[in-house]
Structure formats: C-alpha cells, structure tokens
Amino acid sequence: MSLFVATIRRELLIAYRNPADLLNPLCFFVIVVSLFPLGIGPTPSMLQQIAPGVIWVAALLATLLSLELLFRTDYDDGSLEQMTFSDAPLLWLVLGKVFSHWLMTGLPLALLSPLLGLMLFLTPSGTEALLWSLLLGTPILSLLGSIGASLTVGLRKGGLLIAILILPLFVPVLILATSMVQTGIQGGDYTGHMLWLGVLLALSVGMAPLATSAGIRISVSH
Amino acid sequence: MLTVNQLTCERDHRYLFEDLSFVVGAGELLQIEGGNGAGKTTLLRILGGLYTDFSGSVSWDLTSQPLYLGHKPGVKDLLSARENLTWLAGLQQAGIDVATVDQALAEVGLRGYEEVLCGAMSEGQRKRVNLARLYLLQAQAWILDEPFSAIDRQGVERLEARMQAHIDTGGVLIVISHQTLSRVTPMRCLRLGG
Numbered sequence A: 001m002s003l004f005v006a007t008i009r010r011e012l013l014i015a016y017r018n019p020a021d022l023l024n025p026l027c028f029f030v031i032v033v034s035l036f037p038l039g040i041g042p043t044p045s046m047l048q049q050i051a052p053g054v055i056w057v058a059a060l061l062a063t064l065l066s067l068e069l070l071f072r073t074d075y076d077d078g079s080l081e082q083m084t085f086s087d088a089p090l091l092w093l094v095l096g097k098v099f100s101h102w103l104m105t106g107l108p109l110a111l112l113s114p115l116l117g118l119m120l121f122l123t124p125s126g127t128e129a130l131l132w133s134l135l136l137g138t139p140i141l142s143l144l145g146s147i148g149a150s151l152t153v154g155l156r157k158g159g160l161l162i163a164i165l166i167l168p169l170f171v172p173v174l175i176l177a178t179s180m181v182q183t184g185i186q187g188g189d190y191t192g193h194m195l196w197l198g199v200l201l202a203l204s205v206g207m208a209p210l211a212t213s214a215g216i217r218i219s220v221s222h
Numbered sequence B: 001m002l003t004v005n006q007l008t009c010e011r012d013h014r015y016l017f018e019d020l021s022f023v024v025g026a027g028e029l030l031q032i033e034g035g036n037g038a039g040k041t042t043l044l045r046i047l048g049g050l051y052t053d054f055s056g057s058v059s060w061d062l063t064s065q066p067l068y069l070g071h072k073p074g075v076k077d078l079l080s081a082r083e084n085l086t087w088l089a090g091l092q093q094a095g096i097d098v099a100t101v102d103q104a105l106a107e108v109g110l111r112g113y114e115e116v117l118c119g120a121m122s123e124g125q126r127k128r129v130n131l132a133r134l135y136l137l138q139a140q141a142w143i144l145d146e147p148f149s150a151i152d153r154q155g156v157e158r159l160e161a162r163m164q165a166h167i168d169t170g171g172v173l174i175v176i177s178h179q180t181l182s183r184v185t186p187m188r189c190l191r192l193g194g
Helices: A002-017 A019-040 A044-067 A072-076 A079-084 A090-119 A124-152 A159-185 A191-220 B040-047 B081-092 B098-107 B123-131 B153-168
Strands: B002-011 B014-024 B028-034 B055-060 B067-069 B141-145 B172-176 B187-192
Touching (some): A002 A090, A044 A124, A124 A159, A159 A191, B123 B153
Parallel strands (some): B028 B172, B141 B172
16 A cells, blocks of 8 residues: 555656656647637537537547556566566556556546637536546546556557557447536436446456556566 | 476577476575576576466475566666665565665665666666665565676675675575676576577
8 A cells, every 4th residue: 555655656756757748648638629629610509519529539549648658668667577576466556557647647638628628618517527527537548548558568569559459448438428428518417427437437446457467467477 | 495397498489498497495596697598587587477488387485575686677767766766675665764775775885876866877876776675675585687787896796795695694596697706605506508
C-alpha cells in the first residue's frame, strides 16, 4: 500500500519535470474537438447532436495516444524489471501507475470537457452528464488500456497493436457513455447509465491490474 | 541455497547450455564467465526467474527475495539520486528513511550528489546509484549482471570489499563479470560456451 502511494508520487514527479508528455493528449483533445465546428458549420442543433460522440471519441483517442508511453520508459531503463522483483505484489505498482496515468490524462480531459461542451452548444444538463460520464469512463479506459500497453511494451512500434487489442474493449464504454450524454441533453434521467459505467469501472479495477501484471511479466521475460 | 538441475536453454535454434547442474551454498561466490552471446545474462535471468523458456529446474532456498541488479540500471533520468534509490529500495523493503538512503549513497561515493538528477550524471554514477542498494537492503542472495562495468578502479575495490562482507556473513553471490575478482574468496567459476 505504501508502495502504491510511492509509485504515484514518483510518476507525478516525473511528469512534473517533463510536462510535454502531459500536455500532448490534452492538446490533441482540444484541437480535435474544436476543429469540428469549423468543419461542419456552426449550426447549434447539428453540433449539439454530434457533441457527445465527438467529445467522447476525441477523449478515447487522446487516451490511446498516451497509453503507449505508460510502461515504455520503465521498460527501456530497466525499472519494469525491478518492479517484477518487488517483494510487494506487482498489482499495487500497476494500480499506482494506472491511477497516476488517469490523474494526468483522464481527469484533465474530464475537467476540460464542459468548456468544449460550451463550444458545441451542449445544454447544461448535457454538460453535467458529459462530465460525469468522463469522470466514470476515463478510468476504465486507463485500466483497460494498461493491459494492451503491458503486452506491447516489449515490441518496437507497438502503437497500432495497442489500438487493435484495446479498441474492441473500449467500444462498450463509448456506447454507454455517449448514450448517457444524449439522455442528459434531452433532460432525461441517466442514473441507469451511470450505474452501468460504475459496474464496468468496478469490474476493470478488479480485473485489469491482474491482466496487466501478467502482461508485464510476459514482456519482461523475453 | 541454490540448486540448479539439468538446465537446458535453447535460443534461436542454438543451445546456450545443456544439462547444466550446479549448487551454490551459503557463503559462496559463483562467477559466470563466457564470451559475448554465450548466454551469461540469459542464465542470470533464469536464476532470477525473469526468463522462463527453459527445461530443467532452478530452486532457491531463501527467506527473502534475491536482490537482482540487471544490465540496465533501472534509474530514471528525471529523478534525483535520492528519489531513485528511495523508490528502488522501497520495492524490496518498506520504511527506509532519508538518512539511511543518503548514507548508502555516500558509501558508493555519491555524497553531495543526493539531489542531482540522474540524467545529469555520468554512466558510472548512474550505475552507482543502483549499486547503492547493496548497502541499503538485506538480501540473502545477490544476482549481479556486470556490476563493475563503467565503475572506476577505486569503486571496484570498494565493491569487492562489500561483496566479501556479504559472503562472510553467509550470503550467496552470483555475478557475471569479465574481470577477475581477485580480492573475493572463496570463488567458483562457471564458464559458458567453448
């Protein structure tokens, strides 16, 4: 448990000293979303209709973009090897790494989303639903994505492979989250969607670190 | 403490070693020698449990996890020497305080470098940060992959003294080195390949 905290501290410290890696996915997210009104035209009804999909797809791709780096440097400099040698279970280290990944990508994406929602004429109730969907959904993306990242870290150019491995797992989250935002826009009750996202989150917190630890062991032992 | 029985490892359709059996007891040093590509690192990784594509058996009789210092230093460029060592040591042993960490850094000749980022250090100094774990942690067995590379002569002498102390207290030491460990006794040597 203390290792979990130590890992988060370490990750945040590294990110603080190298902010470029932190800003990349965020810039990508903002750029993609802000290009849509320019490309499609500023009709509020049209933009409002596509807003949930656009914002969620952009958030998903931004997360995917950052996942390749999740274990890359640790693999290259031998830290990952040392992590598998730890007396503490690898699980805590993985959870610490994934949690810090979410703190540095998913959370900022979610916090930025109301601003982008404004740009796409989202209604206040839609914006609220969007914020909640991203807060619940992005940790699932980080957790599931870490499985792909751990399996491909030993390969050069694993970027596309992560996408192929992980995107099918992302699809249910995307469908659920966008329909939650749609319901929010129409002023409906989206508690059911939130509960389902919560179920997926609980499932992936329980299962994904196990798979990721196994993936790391496989990658390190070759 | 370590029993290896009929170990065979094939890599890229080539036998690195076949039917390798040996025992390393408490208070013994085993030096693994061999040319480049003879399979030294692979053997070490097998002993450390990092490589599993082999037949035969490797069994350790230890109360704590062996300390493995691999080829790569495991040191982050963006963290200072103290931060790196604290985290690395924390993987094995919880609750090590700053003073102890600084003491270990001083032992490897890095006094005054505690807060320097490892990215600004030389190769040898980065290696020393990793080697400082030998002064910090209690482990019965050490598995070291070329600990002397990039280390200056004075550093080698100090490291050999530390190894001797480890063996004298009944530890097990398995080391890859191209250098003859003149000052450490008793020593056994395993030569791989021709």
